[in-house]
Amino acid sequence: MSGPRKPRRRGYSRRAFLKKAGLSSAAVGLLPMLPGCGHSDGLRSGGALEFRHGVASGDPLSDRVVLWTRISGVASDATATVDYVVARDPQLGDVVKHGSVQTSAQRDFTVKVDATGLQPATTYYYRFHAGDLQSPIGRTRTLPVGSVDRLRIGVVSCASLAHGYFNAYGRLAERADLDLIVHLGDYIYEYGSGQYGNLRAYEPEHEILTLDDYRTRYAQYRGEAELQAMHRQHALINIWDDHETADNSWKDGAYNHNEGEGDWAVRVSGALQAFYEWQPTRELDAGQPRKDYRSFQFGDLVQLTMLEERLLARDQQVPGVINLADTEILLLPIGEVQNADRQMIGSEQEAWLSGQLRQSPAKWKLIGQGVMFGQLKIAGLPNLLSGGVYVNPDQWDGYPAARGRVFDIIDGGGTDAAIDNVVVLTGDIHSSWCMDLTRDPNDPLAPLGGYNPLDGAGAVAVEFVCTSITSPGLDSFAPIKPLIPVLNPHIKYSDFTRKGYLLLDITPQRVIGEHWYVDTITQPSTTEAFGAAYQTADGDNHMSAAEQTSPRSDAPAFAP
Incomplete structure (x- = not known):
């Protein structure tokens, strides 16, 4: 049962946009390693002890990786000692590291270990134990150094538990040859039961607002078998989008937050504390928990740069100027949206991004981020001023000056050379897309800075947008799908409805993105199907159709 209906907010809601498209309805850092082994102190409890939420690993580097678990059933006033072991084999016979950490109710009995001193490009297996209690065995992998000939990466986003079952996570868990998983946000949703989707009920049943609420919601998600399986088999690199706090969040608020729900900064503090407790993610700066942008180096093949686009610097979304059925969902490129001072990631992060790229x-520069970077219009004619009607003010279309500054980084200019082989990875919009990136895709004069969709001239990068795990897509856009490439000639592929994940296969010669779809989310299922593949070749900076790739034959053994 949900609480009373909130007062109607003014402005734009991404959920309202998606509904219109055909839908229904102060952080804690890593714990230090402490001496000891095999302790049971503090583990007495009225209930049975459990590693109920499985194990996970994340933020791998060439010599370390974060290991995670949570112990349940501990007395609320106790301090528990949890031991861990890391080995080269699934049977944990060839041990390379072990140690102990302490946890308590202060961090919701979660456990995080930054396991250092590891070897590059190596698969490891790990397990936690507390007294006689053992966790499942997990599998993880460090990043490579030097020359790298191939990487396989899964990309996911947007898992609304109220809309269905996490079958896509399970299918990724069955791929032994993946190097890691990239999660682009909306790992959890903040709504109460029945507020957005009604297939499954939430815990707690109300919209989450407090630290305890966010902890309870993460605990519910991490009880899902398919999600646990993915975490057990693969390391995770993730960012948050908006629903880890509230719908359409920005630095000083969110569409899904009003004055009656308390101070926004307090809500964000609780949400991010729970995020760092429950995710295998390094906290870069305990004094600035909103700062989670970071990069990862995969030898000479890939640099993965992860951006923060919600809580650090983003200005409030500009309301749509066209009202359809009492819902403002569309945007014209006029007025405040053109303000050159409007920020998406902020000047400090822009400078950092420029330096990273x-x-x-690395041959390939991947940018993991939340909202669609390329333009998306549903009306407009080709012209030199990028005119027309944009769909979604929450994505980069609502921040054209900020997008222009990122294009400036890629284009170079002055003493800076242009940067080739930039690949943007995106979630958020609950649908699949492949597109060229160019400043004005509706300007056909490529020699003057425009874009030629026939050969990709004028494109400076590409973007793969992965669909959601369960969150509903753009069903009502289906009738206008034939118009999408006409109004948006840079878009080479789209699928508005199917759920699943993106699989990247990367070599020095090309990056191929494969869209994979599950057959249903309304019930548990193990069926998936290949959808489509597109690629960008070294130095081309534009998209073309590709063939499905083959798995690696030398994949390391699964965790048992």
């Missing part, structure tokens, strides 16, 4: 020795 320019200094990287």
Whole structure:
């Protein structure tokens, strides 16, 4: 049962946009390693002890990786000692590291270990134990150094538990040859039961607002078998989008937050504390928990740069100027939206991004981020001023000056050379897309800075947008799907409804993105199907159709 209906907010809601498209309805850092082994102190409890939420690993580097678990059933006033072991084999016979950490109710009995001193490009297996209680065995992998000939990466986003079952996570868990998983946000949703989707009920049943609420919601999600399986088999690199706090969040508020729900900064503090407790993610700066942008180096093949686009610097979304059925969902490129001072990621992060892209020795520069970077229109004619009607003010279309500054980084200019082989990875919009990135896709004069959709001239990068795990897509856009490439000639592929994940296969010669779809989310299922593949070749900076790739034959053994 949900609480009373909230007062109607003014402005734009992404949920309202998605509904219109055909839908129904102060952080804690890593714990230090402490001496000891095999302790049971503090583990007495009225109930049975359990590693109920499985194990996970994340933020791998070439010599370390974060390991995670949570112990349940501990007395609320107790301090528990949890031991861990890391080995080279699934049977944990060839041990390379072990130690102990303490946890308590202060961090919701979660356990995080930054396991250091590991070897590059190596698969490891790990397990936690507390007294005689053992966790499942997990599998993880460190990043490579030097020359790298191939990477396989799963990309996911947007898992609304109220809309269905997490079958896509399970299918990724069955792929032994993946190097890791990239999660682009909306790992959890903040709504109460029945507020957005009604297939499954939430815990707690009301919209989450407090630290305890967010902890309870993460605990519910981490009880899902398919999600546990994915975490057990693969390391995770993730960012948050908006629903880890509230719908359409920005630095000083959110569409799904009003004065009656308390102070926004307090809500964000609780949400991020729970995020760092429950995710295998390094906290970069305990004094600035909103700062989670970071980068990862995969030898000479890939640099993965993860952006923060919600809580650090983003200005409030500009309301749509066209009202359809009492819902403002559309945007014209006029007025405040054109303000050159409007921020998406902020000047500090823009400068950091520029340095990361320019200094990287990697062949491919991947940017993991939340909202669609390329343009998306549903009305307009080709012209030199990028006119027309944009769909979604929450994505980069609502921040054209900020997008222009990122294009400036990629284009170079002055003493800076242009940067080739930039690949943007995106979630958020609950649908699949492949597109070229160019400043004005509706300007056909490529020699003058426009874009030629026939050969990709004028494109400076590409974007793969992965569909959601369960969150509903753009069903009512289906009738206008034939118009999408006409109004948006840079878009090469789209699927508005199917759920699943993106699989990246990367070599020095090309990046291929494969869209994979599950057959249903309304019940548990193990069926998936290949949808489509697109690629960008070294130095081309534009998209073309591709063939499905083959798995690696030398994949390491699964965790048992």
